[in-house]
Amino acid sequence: MNISLSITNTIYELLLGFLPEGYEGVANIGAMVVIALIYLIIFAVAGLYLVLLERKIAAWFQLRIGPNRVGWWGLLQTMADALKLVSKELTGTERADKFLYNLAPYFVIVSALMALAVFPFTQEFQAFDINIGVLFLMAISSIGVIGILLGGWSSNNKFALIGAMRSGVQTISYELSVGLSLLTMVLITGSLQLSEIVEVQKSGWLIVQGHIPAVIAFMIYMIAGTAETNRAPFDLVEAESELGAGFHTEYSGMKFAYFFLAEFINMFIIAAIAATIFFGGWLSPFGITESIPLLGVVWFLGKTLVIVFLMMWFRWTFPRLRIDQLLTLEWKYLLPLNLLNLVLMALIVWLNLTIQF
Amino acid sequence: METTTINNNFKSEEYFINMGPQHPATHGVLRLLLTIDGEIIRKVEPDLGYIHRSIEKMCERDSYQQIVHLTDRMDYLSSHINNEAVCLAVENALELEVPERVKVIRTIIGELTRIASHTLWWGVMGMDVGALTTYFLGFRDRELINDIFEETCGARLTMNYNIPGGLMYDIHPNFIKRVKDFITHFRTKLPEYDKLLTGNVIFQKRMKGVGILTKEDAISFGASGPVGRGSGYSCDVRKHHAYSALDKVTFKEALRTEGDSLARYEVRIQEMWESMIIIEQLIDNIPEGDYKVATNAVIKLPKGEFYQKVEAARGELGVYIVSTGTKNPYRLKFRSPGFSNLSLLNHIAVGGKIGDLVASMATLDLVVPDIDR
Numbered sequence: 001m002n003i004s005l006s007i008t009n010t011i012y013e014l015l016l017g018f019l020p021e022g023y024e025g026v027a028n029i030g031a032m033v034v035i036a037l038i039y040l041i042i043f044a045v046a047g048l049y050l051v052l053l054e055r056k057i058a059a060w061f062q063l064r065i066g067p068n069r070v071g072w073w074g075l076l077q078t079m080a081d082a083l084k085l086v087s088k089e090l091t092g093t094e095r096a097d098k099f100l101y102n103l104a105p106y107f108v109i110v111s112a113l114m115a116l117a118v119f120p121f122t123q124e125f126q127a128f129d130i131n132i133g134v135l136f137l138m139a140i141s142s143i144g145v146i147g148i149l150l151g152g153w154s155s156n157n158k159f160a161l162i163g164a165m166r167s168g169v170q171t172i173s174y175e176l177s178v179g180l181s182l183l184t185m186v187l188i189t190g191s192l193q194l195s196e197i198v199e200v201q202k203s204g205w206l207i208v209q210g211h212i213p214a215v216i217a218f219m220i221y222m223i224a225g226t227a228e229t230n231r232a233p234f235d236l237v238e239a240e241s242e243l244g245a246g247f248h249t250e251y252s253g254m255k256f257a258y259f260f261l262a263e264f265i266n267m268f269i270i271a272a273i274a275a276t277i278f279f280g281g282w283l284s285p286f287g288i289t290e291s292i293p294l295l296g297v298v299w300f301l302g303k304t305l306v307i308v309f310l311m312m313w314f315r316w317t318f319p320r321l322r323i324d325q326l327l328t329l330e331w332k333y334l335l336p337l338n339l340l341n342l343v344l345m346a347l348i349v350w351l352n353l354t355i356q357f
Numbered sequence: 358m359e360t361t362t363i364n365n366n367f368k369s370e371e372y373f374i375n376m377g378p379q380h381p382a383t384h385g386v387l388r389l390l391l392t393i394d395g396e397i398i399r400k401v402e403p404d405l406g407y408i409h410r411s412i413e414k415m416c417e418r419d420s421y422q423q424i425v426h427l428t429d430r431m432d433y434l435s436s437h438i439n440n441e442a443v444c445l446a447v448e449n450a451l452e453l454e455v456p457e458r459v460k461v462i463r464t465i466i467g468e469l470t471r472i473a474s475h476t477l478w479w480g481v482m483g484m485d486v487g488a489l490t491t492y493f494l495g496f497r498d499r500e501l502i503n504d505i506f507e508e509t510c511g512a513r514l515t516m517n518y519n520i521p522g523g524l525m526y527d528i529h530p531n532f533i534k535r536v537k538d539f540i541t542h543f544r545t546k547l548p549e550y551d552k553l554l555t556g557n558v559i560f561q562k563r564m565k566g567v568g569i570l571t572k573e574d575a576i577s578f579g580a581s582g583p584v585g586r587g588s589g590y591s592c593d594v595r596k597h598h599a600y601s602a603l604d605k606v607t608f609k610e611a612l613r614t615e616g617d618s619l620a621r622y623e624v625r626i627q628e629m630w631e632s633m634i635i636i637e638q639l640i641d642n643i644p645e646g647d648y649k650v651a652t653n654a655v656i657k658l659p660k661g662e663f664y665q666k667v668e669a670a671r672g673e674l675g676v677y678i679v680s681t682g683t684k685n686p687y688r689l690k691f692r693s694p695g696f697s698n699l700s701l702l703n704h705i706a707v708g709g710k711i712g713d714l715v716a717s718m719a720t721l722d723l724v725v726p727d728i729d730r
Contacts, residue, residue, distance in 0.1 A: 062493035158374050162396070162711070232487055233559055241382045241485045242715050317553070319560045320487025322712040323396055 048078040050264040061316040088253035097154035105258035107147025112265040122296030133194035145171040152247035163246030167237040177224035180338040184217040198281035205280040213345040225270035233318035275303035385725030401703040416689040429515035432727035434474040435670035440519035446665035447521040458646040464602040468632040473502040474670035485719035523649025564619035568705040568717030579697035582672020587621035589614035594668035621720040695727040
């Protein structure tokens with residue numbers, strides 16, 4: 001396993017060259033800050049472009065053109081929107097719990113950005129390669145719901161509260177399915193480390209290696225993942241026609257933008273997990289571009305965007321579920337199916353029935 | 358847990374929430390006072406008056422020609438049919454026989470209006486249950502009808518095409534061709550509606566068995582139009598009291614017996630098919646003749662009471678005129694379909710979830726200016 005904190009090391013050594021002797025600690029922290037900043041900027045911009053992509057795809061589904069005025073083909077539209085949101089006044093409700101009200105957006109955006117650290121974008125491009133990568137992702141993605149709950153509760157608005165309660169119920173339920181479907185795949189790899197999971201897939205993507213149970217696990221993962229990002233058909237949290245804007249009704253300006261951006265980064269994360277665990281991450285199909293490791297990024301992003309497109313496709317074609325139907329789907333259908341699937345996968349791994357090239 | 362009554366008959370777990378007057382699901386300025394227990398609706402009280410313009414009172418001030426223009430502003434999605442109701446009432450009171458040509462054109466435009474209204478309803482209905490794409494597909498087809506209207510009467514929404522005694526102008530030379538083109542277009546596009554929404558498993562689950570209204574309740578609440586027919590109550594005015602050229606055409610009355618949201622939905626989809634059948638029977642046989650008969654510049658109805666009902670897109674629209682023989686009505690009362698249909702919202706929504714309330718409200722197809730007037 002030659003995957004390590006290579007970029008961090010490069011920056012660390014670069015900084016060490018500038019600094020006098022005995023400042024290794026400073027260089028270490030400096031390297032972390034630089035990496036964090038790079039990630040922040042890349043993914044803030046990536047999030048904005050996902051918004052634009054969603055708007056363009058929605059337009060395509062809806063016989064419209066979509067944003068096409070700011071910049072060529074509307075490319076600067078979301079940038080302009082973000083600038084507008086930054087410059088807007090932050091309004092809030094009276095008698096809101098001010099501290100929690102202001103804290104909530106940061107929970108959501110920080111947890112969304114933190115999860116990005118563990119993804120292997122390509123062989124040498126990974127910020128934080130820990131041996132419990134999958135567990136880390138699961139843990140971080142469930143922190144976001146605290147922000148939504150706090151935001152809904154503290155804004156002193158009943159519609160927001162209903163939205164927040166729905167979100168709590170929904171995310172806690174669907175987390176089980178996301179976790180169990182990923183666990184099913186971990187049975188093949190025998191490791192929770194994401195770099196190692198990708199490495200294992202050099203002898204075939206996991207969705208091929210695990211065949212039937214892997215396909216079932218992928219479908220469950222996609223349903224539960226969409227639910228966990230609170231997107232249609234599981235957008236009960238925002239449910240425009242029922243609750244106005246749901247939990248972020250009372251947020252404006254940049255605080256609203258954090259919630260909005262976090263939704264899109266979360267969608268990217270759900271898609272990136274799927275690409276990494278089911279479709280070989282940065283690996284090219286049949287190793288056609290193995291000689292150029294940098295192309296791994298392209299493969300990784302390509303696979304991720306295909307899954308992102310799938311999620312947008314759901315959103316613009318399906319109606320919304322009702323809250324009891326949402327819970328029935330999880331607890332009566334997905335969870336038992338998932339548990340059975342886990343046993344099936346265990347049997348397949350135990351009997352060596354996986355397909356390997 | 359033991360529930361205790363605090364005040365205003367609220368149980369301790371129940372809370373009160375204002376849905377509207379500004380709310381995406383109420384489509385206008387309707388305010389619903391909801392009593393909710395968690396997600397479950399306990400009581401729905403509609404609060405009206407946010408867009409009341411006292412149209413009925415204004416009618417007492419205006420001449421009969423002017424009243425026609427006011428009716429546009431009631432149910433603005435079926436403005437032509439509203440105009441027609443007043444014109445028919447006045448013509449019947451004057452015992453004025455309008456030319457056949459007028460009757461046929463009125464019926465064709467009336468059915469086009471019904472299709473336009475139902476396509477808009479379909480789009481908004483999908484949006485209420487969370488499928489945003491339907492909105493644009495509905496509007497795509499509605500635009501074509503509006504273009505036809507614009508060419509013939511110069512207006513797209515508040516048409517004012519009817520006058521007592523006939524029509525404002527003759528139809529545009531392109532009218533027949535464009536209507537035919539539209540029917541051909543819409544026959545291929547209406548199945549798309551079913552493909553996108555009707556067959557969807559989530560949609561079926563949201564609609565089936567939700568917001569049930571029995572036939573007895575439909576009658577006692579005065580439900581009419583697709584809401585009544587979804588409950589098996591045969592109440593199509595076009596069938597039972599045919600007016601204009603509707604006695605010359607054959608069409609099926611859309612009826613469902615389930616009485617749930619899906620039944621009301623299916624009735625409207627079928628009505629669009631039936632409207633196309635009606636238009637197809639008439640469009641090739643528009644008789645030659647005048648487009649209006651001359652009336653006095655000042656219309657004075659004979660002394661008495663006159664009632665005329667028509668089938669507007671939302672149900673039975675009644676016009677009740679009390680005349681004392683002057684140029685203004687002594688009293689004019691509209692029996693609007695939306696008002697009666699709204700009254701049964703509490704009945705069908707209690708016990709359901711918030712999502713059910715929005716979905717059943719969408720199948721009632723409320724237009725708030727029609728309710729408030």
